[in-house]
Amino acid sequence: MSRIAYVNGRYLPRHLATVHIEDRGYQFSDGVYEVCEVRGGRLVDERLHMGRLARSLDELRIAMPMTLAALGAVMRETVRRNRVGDGIVYLQVTRGVARRDHAFPPPGTAPSVVVTARNIDFSGNEKTAVDGIAVVTVPDNRWERVDIKSVSLLPNVLAKQAAREQGAKEAWFVDRSGCVTEGSSTNAWIVTRDGDVVTRPAGPGILRGITRTVLLDAIKAQGLRLVERPFTVEEAYAAREAFVTSASLIVMPVVRIDGRPVGNGAPGLIAGALRRDFHRYAELS
Numbered sequence: 001m002s003r004i005a006y007v008n009g010r011y012l013p014r015h016l017a018t019v020h021i022e023d024r025g026y027q028f029s030d031g032v033y034e035v036c037e038v039r040g041g042r043l044v045d046e047r048l049h050m051g052r053l054a055r056s057l058d059e060l061r062i063a064m065p066m067t068l069a070a071l072g073a074v075m076r077e078t079v080r081r082n083r084v085g086d087g088i089v090y091l092q093v094t095r096g097v098a099r100r101d102h103a104f105p106p107p108g109t110a111p112s113v114v115v116t117a118r119n120i121d122f123s124g125n126e127k128t129a130v131d132g133i134a135v136v137t138v139p140d141n142r143w144e145r146v147d148i149k150s151v152s153l154l155p156n157v158l159a160k161q162a163a164r165e166q167g168a169k170e171a172w173f174v175d176r177s178g179c180v181t182e183g184s185s186t187n188a189w190i191v192t193r194d195g196d197v198v199t200r201p202a203g204p205g206i207l208r209g210i211t212r213t214v215l216l217d218a219i220k221a222q223g224l225r226l227v228e229r230p231f232t233v234e235e236a237y238a239a240r241e242a243f244v245t246s247a248s249l250i251v252m253p254v255v256r257i258d259g260r261p262v263g264n265g266a267p268g269l270i271a272g273a274l275r276r277d278f279h280r281y282a283e284l285s
């Protein structure tokens with residue numbers, strides 16, 4: 001079956017689904033995106049993803065291309081046309097097409113909208129979660145507004161590649177004070193020896209992950225002790241457990257940080273329980 005993409009009002013076979021060479025997303029990475037998990041053909045936490053999208057657009061003063069309900073309908077239709085059962089849907093909105101000039105294009109320039117969807121064999125992630133993943137730390141050299149989900153991801157790309165080249169699956173960014181901010185495409189968590197579940201507070205230093213937001217509810221509901229505070233790399237080395245969260249990985253145990261085993265070097269019990277329980281707290285639409 002050929003895959004279908006939505007591009008600026010049309011559903012097109014992928015080989016015909018193209019954007020203009022003067023799209024500002026292409027030339028300036030002047031755009032934002034969302035990645036939403038799809039489960040049983042339904043969107044996971046659409047409302048929260050759409051809320052974050054609206055905020056990202058607003059922060060960058062990019063016009064909302066259509067109502068959030070209409071965008072949701074396009075995402076669902078893209079999922080349907082691609083017969084996605086379990087997978088992800090990707091949505092990107094840029095400031096549109098205009099002759100190259102750094103400043104904003106003329107008022108009325110239409111934002112560009114692209115939506116793609118694909119099946120993912122989540123059983124692969126399940127197998128990965130049995131063993132857990134390795135992470136390496138890298139200096140956080142990103143701009144100050146990483147709370148905006150912009151497509152400007154070059155430092156994240158370089159960090160992920162550095163991880164891969166060291167045999168790790170993810171890179172954790174570390175700020176100037178030695179604290180972990182987040183992963184290159186995930187939020188970062190540890191469980192201390194005292195059993196506190198720790199993650200950095202949402203603010204300008206991290207992307208407020210939707211998985212993170214929903215997991216906070218799960219953690220509270222399970223009666224675990226949650227502490228939103230920065231944690232250092234040293235604390236992470238000494239943690240009982242570590243894990244990362246994102247729409248595609250859900251909760252993924254971390255078993256090595258910079259080559260050192262976390263806890264006993266096996267996935268932690270809390271990470272495992274949260275992974276199993278996550279979807280009880282997520283919203284399907």
Ligand code: PDD
Nearest residue numbers: 035184185186187207209210211246247
């Ligand atoms: N990444 N931090 C960063 C830098 C991210 O790029 C992501 C998501 C997250 C987790 O957010 P969420 O729980 O909403 O997926 C945190 C997506 C999946 C990506 O770029 O593919």
